[in-house]
Amino acid sequence: MEAAKAYVVRLLYRSRPTLRKSAILAKLENYAPDFTPLDGDRDEGLLAFVRSEPLFEKAQWIATPAPFDEATCDEAWTEGLEQSWNWPEARDVAAECKFEIQVADVRALDLPAARRLRMIQQVVAAILHSAPCDAIYWTASRSFVSPAEFLAAVDSLEEHPWLAPGAIHIRQFRVVEYEDGADANLQDALLDSVGLNTLGLPDVQCHFRGIDAQLIVPLLYRAACTLFETGRVAAGDAVAGIRPGQFWRHRGEKSLAPPLRTVVDIAPSGGHKAGVRD
Structure with a gap:
């Protein structure tokens, strides 16, 4: 069995996104009522979320907005653009993006693989409903995905998250x-x-x-x-x-x-x- 690693998803934007923490949290609560903000503030502060269910007691999901840094466009990024079979427009869209939100899980390595994948997908979806992005880069699968395609599929795959765009x-x-x-x-x-x-x-x-x-x-x-x-x-x-x-x-x-x-x-x-x- 391989050692699990931090799971990171990059949401790419042409213009600076406006984030509403309360809206993101409300969507997360639709997925699971025990989602709460890590800092206790529903409206402002860190975009960091936890769940109270014992299975998730150590895990955190954090979203970090930042200007897009071209220095992070490594070999894996380039490969992802070259092998973007399902979304040929990815290269042009990504080239126009100037901002991003990095979504990552913390202390979630012990979660079952499918459950962990589902959780990061839910956080990504909640953010996209509040602040739609122009492209999604799944670092784990080195793949670029259309946000519309992801959102159209993700909510119907509760039991089979690996079928969602970007998973494999x-x-x-x-x-x-x-x-x-x-x-x-x-x-x-x-x-x-x-x-x-x-x-x-x-x-x-x-x-x-x-x-x-x-x-x-x-x-x-x-x-x-x-x-x-x-x-x-x-x-x-x-x-x-x-x-x-x-x-x-x-x-x-x-x-x-x-x-x-x-x-x-x-x-x-x-x-x-x-x-x-x-």
Whole structure:
């Protein structure tokens, strides 16, 4: 099991947002009546919230407004824009944003992954109802999401928060050679998920050749969702492949693409497995 990390979501704005703490809190109370402000002030002060239910007694959710800092646009940010398959407008919208609100959980690492994800989604949604943003950057999944798309989906996914936009992102890479020079003339493909590792779950990956990558995407997405639901990708040592009666074995190993983390590697059958493995 991976060590969980702080979960951070960045809400991006073209113009300075106006935040009403009382409105945010009212929306949070619609989700759960035991939401309260950390500082006891419903109208002003810190945008920090807690819950009184014992499961959440240590956790805090904090929103921090700030001018947008281009120095924070790291490699993960750039990659997110390049792989924004579901929202092609992300690059142009993000380039116009001058302000942001960073939403993070504190002391929430011990919460179950799905519950923790749901909580951060509720805080993000509550803020967006009060101060709509222009783009959302989910740092855990390295993905940019349309705020309208997120809000349209999030409230209907109470029991399945991993299905909400931004929770899981499937990346695609082209692998042209290996360090030892083997297969240097072949172009293999690598697909992996991002979004689970931050919550203490392993991501999934598949390194393959000779298969349309778009056939692998739903397989990996289903495997990632199953990890959220059950803590594993399948009941046995194999998952259903892309054709009826086909089974692909899986095992834990280190990721091929950054960030370095433990993943569940799913190896295709029928001569489509790629890479140099033990």
